[in-house]
Amino acid sequence: MRFSGKIYKEGKFWLAEIPILDLMTQGHTKKEAYAMVMDMLESLVNKKDFKVKIYKRSKESFEVGSVAPNPLIRLLLQRKRELSGLTLAQVANRLGVSSRNTYARYEQGRSVPTIEKLNELLHAVCPHSAIVIEESIISE
Numbered sequence: 830m831r832f833s834g835k836i837y838k839e840g841k842f843w844l845a846e847i848p849i850l851d852l853m854t855q856g857h858t859k860k861e862a863y864a865m866v867m868d869m870l871e872s873l874v875n876k877k878d879f880k881v882k883i884y885k886r887s888k889e890s891f892e893v894g895s896v897a898p899n900p901l902i903r904l905l906l907q908r909k910r911e912l913s914g915l916t917l918a919q920v921a922n923r924l925g926v927s928s929r930n931t932y933a934r935y936e937q938g939r940s941v942p943t944i945e946k947l948n949e950l951l952h953a954v955c956p957h958s959a960i961v962i963e964e965s966i967i968s969e
Contacts, residue, residue, distance in 0.1 A: 830901050831884065831894035831965060836862055847893060849960075850908045866893060874900040876938075884965070892965055902947065903938040909954040910936065923953040 834847045836859060843862035846853040847870075854869050856862035867881045870893060879900050884892040895901055910920055917929035917936075924932060934940040935950055942950055951960055 830898035831892040832901065832905075833886075833963070834866065834891045834893055835889060836891055837889055845891075850905065851912055852908075863891070866891075870901075870904070874904055876900050886965070899938055899941050902942065903936060906936045906950055906954070909951060909958075913954050915954060920950075920953050923956075924949070 832847050832849050834845060836843060836845045838844075838859075842855040842857065843859045844853060844855050845862040845866045847866070852869060852873075854862065854865040856865050863883045867883060870881045871879055879895065879897060881893055881895050884894065886892060910917075915923075917933050920932045921927070921929040926932070932950065932953070935942050935946075948960070951958070
């Protein structure tokens with residue numbers, strides 16, 4: 830799993846953003862901005878041995894991914910819930926379940942959702958958004 834990002838120069842800085850996570854960072858150089866993206870995501874995931882890799886797509890775009898996609902799914906669910914201003918209990922209510930732990934186990938990485946379940950979970954935290962799956966060619 831990879832998330833797409835944009836990188837562009839504004840003034841003296843290179844700005845790098847990952848729209849799906851609503852995250853942005855910057856650097857004095859493009860290389861530094863990429864390093865800041867990696868550091869930001871690794872810090873947010875906060876899991877031992879979790880490493881992020883940058884895949885450059887074009888002059889203005891990149892993708893960020895990991896060989897371990899589960900922490901990225903966990904981060905996506907957490908960020909979407911927080912950006913929606915919802916508590917775990919509110920998300921559980923939207924899912925029609927009585928226990929907030931039902932949703933929390935996905936956000937904490939104790940359970941890995943199927944694509945159908947991921948769609949259901951994302952719809953619960955951001956019902957007015959759609960996740961678009963795009964194919965990307967793997968290149969090293």
